[in-house]
Amino acid sequence: MTYDVDSVFELRCKDLLGRIGRLKTRHGVIETPVLFPVINPLNQIITINDIYFKFKVKSIITNAYLLKKHFKEQAIIQGIHDLLNFKGVVMTDSGAYQILKYGSVDIDPKDIVLFQKNIGSDIGVILDIPTGWKTDRKHAEYTVLETIKRASDAVQLIDGGDMLWVGPLQGGKYMDLIEYSAIKMKELPFHIYALGSPTAVMEQYRYDLLIDMIFAAKKNIPPNRPFHLFGAGHPLMFAIAVALGCDIFDSASYALYARDDRYVTEYGTIKFERLNYLPCTCPACSKASINELRQMSKKSREKILAEHNLYMCINEINKIKQSIIDGRLWELLEIRCRSHPSLMKALVKLRKYLIYLERNTPISKKRGIFIFDMVSLNRPEIFRYKRWLINRYIPPIEKDTLILVPSTNMKKPYHKSSIIKKVIECISKASNLDHARVHICIYDILFGLIPLEIDDIYPISQCETAVEASYNNNFRKKLVYQIVKFINKFKKNYKHYIIVTDKILNRKHLDFIEKTCNIKVKAVESYYDLLRL
Ligand SMILES: [Zn+2]
Structure with missing residues (x-):
């Protein structure tokens, strides 16, 4: 079966620029907005079995670069689903995160595209060059042009078939470059578009800049394609990102925060040692009292914190979906944006984009x-x-x-x-x-x-x-x-x-x-x- 770029995503319900959609993949239909937890094939704190059965997560993302480096032929022979023992939808990233972190990776852009095809990934990403945050204009231009070139080169490899492909948009803090990137990439047959590596912007709480970046991309890509925000994994900002039209998130933050002994809430992240009470009754938090958590080994606590953090992310996505159906996404936004002044600054800045928000907000709603x-x-x-x-x-x-x-x-x-x-x-x-x-x-x-x-x-x-x-x-x-x-x-x-x-x-x-x-x-x-x- 061939998945046509215009037929894989079906919109069900809209509020602001947020939408509930259904994305068809060869391992089932995913309802969006959705979070793909990052699975580390070498060191996974929550077992993949638990991710599927306990957390009921039917879609994950893992790193094709690491799979190729550590499993090589075995991944191709077994296929990604057997290798990971996961029945749901598997998305693979191509190593852009490693480029951002280490400067470069020893991999050929075409090889990694073919590798993702050969291991049977459901959703693949071409090897883009992330612009990053501390980047001068000249380097930012290079990352945009090189990513577009790699995307064009990949077209003959990815065209046809029933695998979905993601076209990453680069440009960093340079809005005109993001716009240029989107205009060029939309000419290529990608099923999903993604904003590359806004992680540093989010880490610095520059949500006002993040909304400009998302709009620069969104207004230039077809509205019937899902939009992925790479590396966004905190429930604090899911509501504003969804309200701007982000459909897919992926993040390892549930595990990374836990490794750093940090506890995620919908209004921020708290260092575990500062907690006197557990403000949550999820299955993970119900396992142990705060004193028992304090006394257990760091490794045992890390697992419980990772589970709690993932539950928080999933809960927030569910709350957002319900608020879209109820026509109450703005109300949820106002509550979440009062968690941090930088989010409130971003909410006030949304005024600049009212014409786009209005276009997608239903003319009348079931509730006032x-x-x-x-x-x-x-x-x-x-x-x-x-x-x-x-x-x-x-x-x-x-x-x-x-x-x-x-x-x-x-x-x-x-x-x-x-x-x-x-x-x-x-x-x-x-x-x-x-x-x-x-x-x-x-x-x-x-x-x-x-x-x-x-x-x-x-x-x-x-x-x-x-x-x-x-x-x-x-x-x-x-x-x-x-x-x-x-x-x-x-x-x-x-x-x-x-x-x-x-x-x-x-x-x-x-x-x-x-x-x-x-x-x-x-x-x-x-x-x-x-x-x-
Ligand atoms: Zn909890």
Whole structure:
């Protein structure tokens, strides 16, 4: 069977740029997002049998370079699945990690591609040259061009057949090089694209840079291909990586942290000696008390810590998948990003990529959205509403008097609230207002302006907020900007403008609106004052 590059990955569910997908391989279908634990064929702390049966992990990654060096013909004769005694999906890396660590490896790029084919790997990676972190521009350019050349050379070896191949994208911290790499690599028939070695960026907590790197790659590759983030193995950052469209992770960190006596949590890594309590009840942590763990040999503890660390990674991937199905990936992101300021910095920076996030976020969801603070205002659902209001909304033509009323104390949906009923009553009794020509819009710190007739559009009425009562100056400024944008866009529809200020908008705000829109505004403090107009 031949696996066509466009038919191996099927998308099931999306939220932000995160997705649940199904990747077809010759050893079964893998559901993504997924973590491939790195298996060291020479020194494996958790047995491969336990990985499959106890952890229910059906896909692993191992190093073809090490297999070739230590097992040679035996690996080809037995095949990788028999050699490792693993029934699931086996992916092989080609030695790029060793290049990054030791500078070079004594292996021919074509030989390692053929070796991966010959041992029956399900997913193979060409031998790329990782750019690394402390790399000058000239060397970074070399790594990109050489990786593209090796990828082109490998095409005749990898084309056809039922093995999947990964095209690594390089460029390091140079975004234009990552973009160039992606544009060139997408012309080649790879089933999966991967961002090469961002490990150093993650180790330095430069998540703000990591999101730029991921976007530089993602926006230039076909959206129907899975995207692999090499060497990412901490639950702290899985949510933001998935939200940006990463589908596959691989990491040895569960074992490496354990070797270093470190305990992984979803909000960071803790040195074991600092722990007074075990904040987890996974099967590994249930095996021994904290005192028993302290007293056991380092080797025995290393195994339990590695097991716990792997459980944490798997748990987090499952939580992320559930949040995609629930349409709550943003909520999970906000929780995780509060674990470390550098993650919060990255979350705030996502504003730069809202147009991409919005495109992939469902138009309506089964559940409402939560707004916690200013950061939540960057949600793609709010961005979408504001964009649609300006680009798609058409005000009713028979109305020429725009009355803006604050959402303060109003129950949702606004058109059914008792306050709006009173506002309408006041308008109908006001002698100087023709109520048939009045267009009521609600103004609101979250959504800006909401024409009353569309207030049941998702998520206006399906939104719970903690910021309703706190009109600080920042919120007010944003609100005034939204009002100005709306009036400027629809000025030809209205002759008269009335704003119920309710102590939210002051004279300075009104002056700004009048001056910027070149209109006259009548201001009243409360909706009862409409009666006196
Ligand atoms: Zn645990």
